[in-house]
Amino acid sequence: SPSAALRRRDLCSRGIRLAGKMRSDVVDLLDTYVERQGLDASASVSAVEGVPAAAVERWDEQTGTQRLLENLAAYRAFRVLLAQMLEEQREQLGEADAALGRALAGVLLQVSAFAYHLEELLRLESRGPPSEEGAGPPPASHLGLFERKLRGLGVLRELAQWAVRSARDLRQLTKPSTGSSSAPSLAESP
Amino acid sequence: SHIQYERVGADVTMKCGSMDWDAAVTWTANGTDIDESHLNGSYLILKNVDLTQSGQYSCYEGSSWHLKYQTYLRVGTPPKEPVLMCRSHNYPKGFYCSWHLPTPTYIPNSFNISVIHGTREMVCEKDAFPKNRCHIRYLQLFSTVKYKVTLTVTNALGKNSTTLTFDEFAIVKPDPPESVVAKPVPNNPRRLEVSWQNPSSWPDPESFPLKFFLRYRPLILDQWQHVELSDGTSHTITDAYAGKEYIIQVAAKDNDIGTWSDWSVAVHATPWTEEPKHLTTEAQVTETTSASTSSFMPPPTTKICDKGAVVGSGAVAVCWTAGLVLAAYGVLFI
Numbered sequence: 001s002p003s004a005a006l007r008r009r010d011l012c013s014r015g016i017r018l019a020g021k022m023r024s025d026v027v028d029l030l031d032t033y034v035e036r037q038g039l040d041a042s043a044s045v046s047a048v049e050g051v052p053a054a055a056v057e058r059w060d061e062q063t064g065t066q067r068l069l070e071n072l073a074a075y076r077a078f079r080v081l082l083a084q085m086l087e088e089q090r091e092q093l094g095e096a097d098a099a100l101g102r103a104l105a106g107v108l109l110q111v112s113a114f115a116y117h118l119e120e121l122l123r124l125e126s127r128g129p130p131s132e133e134g135a136g137p138p139p140a141s142h143l144g145l146f147e148r149k150l151r152g153l154g155v156l157r158e159l160a161q162w163a164v165r166s167a168r169d170l171r172q173l174t175k176p177s178t179g180s181s182s183a184p185s186l187a188e189s190p
Numbered sequence: 191s192h193i194q195y196e197r198v199g200a201d202v203t204m205k206c207g208s209m210d211w212d213a214a215v216t217w218t219a220n221g222t223d224i225d226e227s228h229l230n231g232s233y234l235i236l237k238n239v240d241l242t243q244s245g246q247y248s249c250y251e252g253s254s255w256h257l258k259y260q261t262y263l264r265v266g267t268p269p270k271e272p273v274l275m276c277r278s279h280n281y282p283k284g285f286y287c288s289w290h291l292p293t294p295t296y297i298p299n300s301f302n303i304s305v306i307h308g309t310r311e312m313v314c315e316k317d318a319f320p321k322n323r324c325h326i327r328y329l330q331l332f333s334t335v336k337y338k339v340t341l342t343v344t345n346a347l348g349k350n351s352t353t354l355t356f357d358e359f360a361i362v363k364p365d366p367p368e369s370v371v372a373k374p375v376p377n378n379p380r381r382l383e384v385s386w387q388n389p390s391s392w393p394d395p396e397s398f399p400l401k402f403f404l405r406y407r408p409l410i411l412d413q414w415q416h417v418e419l420s421d422g423t424s425h426t427i428t429d430a431y432a433g434k435e436y437i438i439q440v441a442a443k444d445n446d447i448g449t450w451s452d453w454s455v456a457v458h459a460t461p462w463t464e465e466p467k468h469l470t471t472e473a474q475v476t477e478t479t480s481a482s483t484s485s486f487m488p489p490p491t492t493k494i495c496d497k498g499a500v501v502g503s504g505a506v507a508v509c510w511t512a513g514l515v516l517a518a519y520g521v522l523f524i
Contacts, residue, residue, distance in 0.1 A: 044336075053334075059331045164447060171399075
């Protein structure tokens with residue numbers, strides 16, 4: 001329906017703007033985080049358990065539905081991970097570092113808002129968004145303090161990649177389907 | 191035929207094939223006899239060789255003039271550390287790496303490049319032209335894992351290598367915008383309309399939009415005005431100095447990642463002026479679109495009086511004298 005198409009386009013363009021702002025804030029947060037946690041900015045972090053990797057093969061061949069589902073799964077995971085990081089940060093540093101806490105909370109809010117956009121976009125498809133599974137990423141309670149800091153670095157880096165990918169994904173969704181593209185538009189997905 | 195590679199500055203001894211040391215021989219270099227002072231018995235001794243001594247060396251038996259030995263001497267140097275650069279100008283398709291040696295070796299070199307992404311070794315396909323370049327298709331996008339590119343250059347006298355490590359986003363640099371055109375706007379003495387196109391090498395500007403940076407200045411001034419444009423491939427300059435020829439360039443960058451392109455080819459344009467250059471009555475609308483506008487400050491020793499610069503109403507000539515700082519829209523009545 002035309003109103004659904006308009007709503008879809010509106011959600012996409014707002015989502016693209018939100019992704020752009022989110023990325024900018026995550027990049028700033030990364031700087032703050034590295035500094036406050038006493039980490040080396042160039043430290044390499046191996047793939048962290050429970051953190052959805054933004055890296056994808058054959059990105060251009062994904063369908064609209066695949067893009068939305070993968071994005072939604074990622075941001076739901078980030079919502080849990082950031083909440084964990086916020087909790088840990090409060091326990092560890094208490095009120096001594098309100099700035100880092102505020103920055104984390106700000107990004108968490110944007111992640112939640114973006115997840116909502118994705119859920120709404122999926123609702124415009126007949127299938128709707130999947131229910132949130134009970135088990136999110138496992139808490140990091142078994143890790144030592146330093147390992148948790150590195151994990152946090154890994155989370156934020158991966159989120160920064162996702163924010164770039166999500167803007168691209170949403171732009172793909174707004175492209176008119178010309179028939180020659182292998183990625184069908186939302187209207188065609190089952 | 192036999193080729194012999196030697197370093198610049200080396201001492202070279204050539205034996206005349208299987209001839210004994212005390213055999214009578216004649217050596218030639220590129221057909222010219224070599225003086226006996228360079229011989230030790232039948233051996234040819236070249237001390238501290240230089241590049242000019244590259245050539246064909248032949249040894250003939252004394253009386254029969256039978257050719258007993260021939261070699262092609264090539265004097266050169268082992269390779270210095272090569273200069274390597276990698277860039278993605280067609281993101282998200284892939285990237286290319288190109289290289290060169292900082293100084294020539296004067297002998298043939300071969301290059302080997304390896305590209306590693308995490309645990310995966312990728313193949314960099316060599317371009318036919320230019321030769322010192324290869325390209326890779328991205329297998330993954332949005333990866334946080336860095337790429338490690340190692341280039342090894344080898345020749346007969348030695349080898350050297352260099353390594354670059356980078357992540358996917360950092361090397362994204364589009365080609366400059368194309369077809370930049372600047373035109374005057376009729377009946378608008380302070381406007382110039384600029385338009386351009388996305389670089390043709392950028393494969394998908396819809397999903398990977400570019401933003402642009404425009405810079406312009408009158409030829410007579412050194413300081414540029416800058417405008418950053420987040421979309422669209424055209425812009426109207428509205429604060430041009432009337433009658434002055436402008437130079438204009440545009441650069442491009444992916445909206446989200448990477449670095450700015452080089453500046454485009456420069457175009458020149460002069461805003462519309464009425465013909466002949468009489469002063470007209472025209473309400474001056476002061477507008478600015480510049481993100482950073484410099485106030486017009488003439489060099490202290492010059493005096494510029496331009497009857498063609500029409501500012502304000504009435505028959506006025508504007509004259510900027512030394513020491514006066516004029517905002518772009520100031521008017522001086524004589």
